[in-house]
Amino acid sequence: MPHPTTHPHYSPSASRPDFSPPEATTDSHTTLQGLACLPKPAADLVLLGDLTGRYATGSYSRLASGGRTVTLRADRQGAAEHGHRITAAIACHVARVGGSLDQLIRLLLHPEHEGGRHARTIALRSGQSRALDYIRRVWTNAVQTVSTAMALGSRDHVYELLAALRDRIETTPWRGERGRTALRVLRAHLNFAETAGGPLHHASERQTAEEAGISRTTLRAVYETVLKPCGWLRRLRVGHGREGSTWYLTLGSPRRHMALTVVSRSRTTQFPPDPALEEWTTPETGMAPDIDSTVLGRLMSHDAFAHHGLGSAALMIISALHARPDQTITDLIASSSVSRATTYRALQRLAGLGLVHHHGETWTLAPRAREGLGRFPRSAQPPLDMQPARGWDEIALRSGTAGTAARRKALHAAERALYQKALERLAEHRSRALVIVHNGRPVLVPAVRPDEVPAAWQAADGRVLDPATGRAADGWRMATDGRLILITPADQRTYDELAAAHTQALSEWESTA
Incomplete structure (x- = not known):
């Protein structure tokens, strides 16, 4: 966890650790000599990666819309966030000991360093230039963090x-x-x-x-x-x-x-002080x-x-x-x-x-x-006026301001409720419905979807009824707009992907029949 400091992290170039010389950027011996300048936890993070899972917290899961359960993320999305956290931690370690951007690039792109797997994956998928741009952005954030960082040793x-x-x-x-x-x-x-x-x-x-x-x-x-x-x-x-x-x-x-x-408002009628006229020489x-x-x-x-x-x-x-x-x-x-x-x-x-x-x-x-x-006090009497x-x-x-805080809290509570409803709609992968005006009143026209089900299949508690047995189907629930939504820990498909999968399954069933 970064902590504030008032000391810059840069040191003179003569005292910078030599992670690897320019003529041997991939030599294992010189790289290990550079790793010796890092603390042992940082060197282990570069060589072995996140073995303890310290940087994996929250990478592979997210809070559900209800706020009580945790849902899993896709493996690729979770691995990318986990790798980014490891890369950022390594960049902070290098900046803290007075390293440079070139030295960070050598550490991350070394083929034997597990801590640079995320950067090398970006290089393989998107090219070397894209990976270097990513490392530069991480380094910029690390420099800003470490330049105002202070190690806190105790609660005191x-x-x-x-x-x-x-x-x-x-x-x-x-x-x-x-x-x-x-x-x-x-x-x-x-x-x-x-x-x-x-x-x-x-x-x-x-x-x-x-x-x-x-x-x-x-x-x-x-x-x-x-x-x-x-x-x-x-x-x-x-x-x-x-x-x-x-x-x-x-x-x-x-x-x-x-x-x-303080930023003044635009189009102000006030003018700045004129030094020649000795206006506002010292602020009061x-x-x-x-x-x-x-x-x-x-x-x-x-x-x-x-x-x-x-x-x-x-x-x-x-x-x-x-x-x-x-x-x-x-x-x-x-x-x-x-x-x-x-x-x-x-x-x-x-x-x-x-x-x-x-x-x-x-x-x-x-x-x-x-x-x-x-x-x-008893010894002092207030004036008559x-x-x-x-x-x-x-x-x-x-002053006429009574109840301002209560009204603000009520407004914020209403905004939170609307926001939670919007999150639930996004969690259900729902699309916007079409609203038309008929005879002077708005009419909701839901979009045509192949997975829309009749009302007989909808249970009162939101579950989906199997038309063959009349019992609730496990792993399925009914969205508030009357469409089936499959809920499984590994299923992170969008609404369109669910609809396409339903159409494909229906087509295969009809062709087989």
């Missing part, structure tokens, strides 16, 4: 890594509305990573949107414009069915993270960011901090005041990375709800503001 090391990532998140300036939204999404992934016990974790888009308290559309925009380009997140595998996507949190380069740029935000992301992670999914509620700016200010109380406006602008005008508006609104206090030039959180209670809120739910009611 994992906790230290997540703590370092949390510290960097809290001390990185997140400017603008999109930057603050990206912080909420990143904090949601950090919550998932802490639950999973490492930077590698699984999460779907709907799950992340509910955790961050935003919509899926906003979530995707943040992924593509902020988090992925800046190197905070990597999607290792796209989710399918009931399995969420596989994500990886990485520390990356501090320079990449500090250079967070992001000079000394310091927030408590734990408080942010607990409050960001509440309805009170939805888009039309208090919003992300108030959430950043509350997190900054909780990390360091008694801040002036200038200090709060720098620590929360919120602009001056937005800070004034947010503080005025929070003060009206009794969540912050103003003592001279400093601001501080009201007692128990984290729990959403804007009550004042101030109506302190009794909790976050009351704030959401005042």
Whole structure:
């Protein structure tokens, strides 16, 4: 499993291991000398292949549409995925010791190396150039993975890594509305990573949107414009069915993270600053960011901090005041990375709800503001024009955002149900039916198929009845559109192939009769 690091994997050419000299690329002796530079598990993987089946998990099976059973894949498809995982692992081992692409090609295309069987199979079936292109793609992904990889030796090391990532998140300036939204999404992934016990974790888009308290559309925009380009997140595998996507949190380069740029909308009326006029020489935000992301992670999914509620700016200010109380406006602008005008508006609104206090030039959180209670201590009395809120739910009611999270979860549940139905239709190899309009109403006209059966053959529980005996036929079931579907572990044919096989069998039976 890859783990993040901050050290590049390349080493000077003089210190690179010599896997095999150019004049003897297939010599077994020189190749074995190169294998000696690899760790023993990596050398065994190259020479003997995956003997323990470590890289075969999930290659030869897949989750059924019901989400409870596992169906087998075709042998060729499973072997190809298994071979690809072995090839990727070897590429990562070579990159980790400072090898090169040419050395990886020599290892994989050596006729005696079992670990390169997948690459040699591609060369036999599709040609040498196609195999070399495949190895180059694998090498590019391996270089990207290893360049941000760190070996985790113990559970304490994992906790230290997540703590370092949390510290960097809290001390990185997140400017603008999109930057603050990206912080909420990143904090949601950090919550998932802490639950999973490492930077590698699984999460779907709907799950992340509910955790961050935003919509899926906003979530995707943040992924593509902020988090992925800046190197905070990597999607290792796209989710399918009931399995969420596989994500990886990485520390990356501090320079990449500090250079967070928010993509502005097209056709904007604002112009960039002019250096000749000394405009915006030093940004007022992001000079000394310091927030408590734990408080942010607990409050960001509440309805009170939805888009039309208090919003992300108030959430950043509350997190900054909780990390360091008694801040002036200038200090709060720098620590929360919120602009001056937005800070004034947010503080005025929070003060009206009794969540912050103003003592001279400093601001501080009201007692128990984290729990959403804007009550004042007995020694302090609120102003006459101030109506302190009794909790976050009351704030959401005042803002008109109450029920936003519940409606979002209901929408996601409906989308999941529709998605599961679509997966079941694909599992049944069903084709699209034709819909015509007759007398002002739509009429479903199923496509003509040779394997369509009469209603007398259909059992109530979805099984197929044998017309000769009247009993249920083993290994067959009825699809919801009234067509026979054969279910066996080894049968992975498409609907058209099943129909063609039925037609051929019927023709042979009639000719024999």
